Amino acid sequence: MRMKVIPLTSDYEMKPFDCGDAELNGFLLHEAKAFAESRLANTFLICDDGAIVGYFSLFNDKIAKQDVSKAAWRKIKKLFPHSKHFGSYPAVKIGRFAISLQYRNRGMGHKMMVVLQYRLKRETTSSTFRFLTVDAYQGAVPFYERNGFKRLTSTEEGDTTCGMYFDMKTLDV
Secondary structure, three states: OEEEEEEEEOOOOOOOOOOHHHHHHHHHHHHHHHHHHOOEEEEEEEEEEEEEEEEEEEEEEEEEEHHHHHHHHHHOOOOOOHOOOOOEEEEEEEEEEEOOOOOOOOOHHHHHHHHHHHOOOOOOOHHHHHOEEEEHHHHHHHHHOOOEEEEOOOOOOOEEEEEEEEEHHHHHH
């Protein structure tokens, strides 16, 4: 299988997609193009021979002291020299991340994460960022942890998501 990354554009003819989650399916099929047109998020399709294997959506974010646990903030601050301690640090957020049911249990999630991370690392733009963040569904937390993400927030009973981050500098090693 040779995965191809395709930026979702307004003229892309959407193909069927089902990841088993109505919210993630609905976003791709009904909202992703409008998010791009409004400059809120860019969506990228991972395709194999025309079929949509999965997708991810990215938008700008930040990790701010007031939004994370004290323990997480201490870990983040330690990554920078004292002269570079700020109240927040730039990030790119994974707004949506989904794999088609047809491609589950084949390691596709990990492969997509690697594609996403190295795509962002290679990108040269007018702006930059240090962290990749996600508000992970509780059931997806172990997946993100296996892919190098750390928790930003402590989770409490009833929380549906967990804030997590990945330090893009670890890709330089």
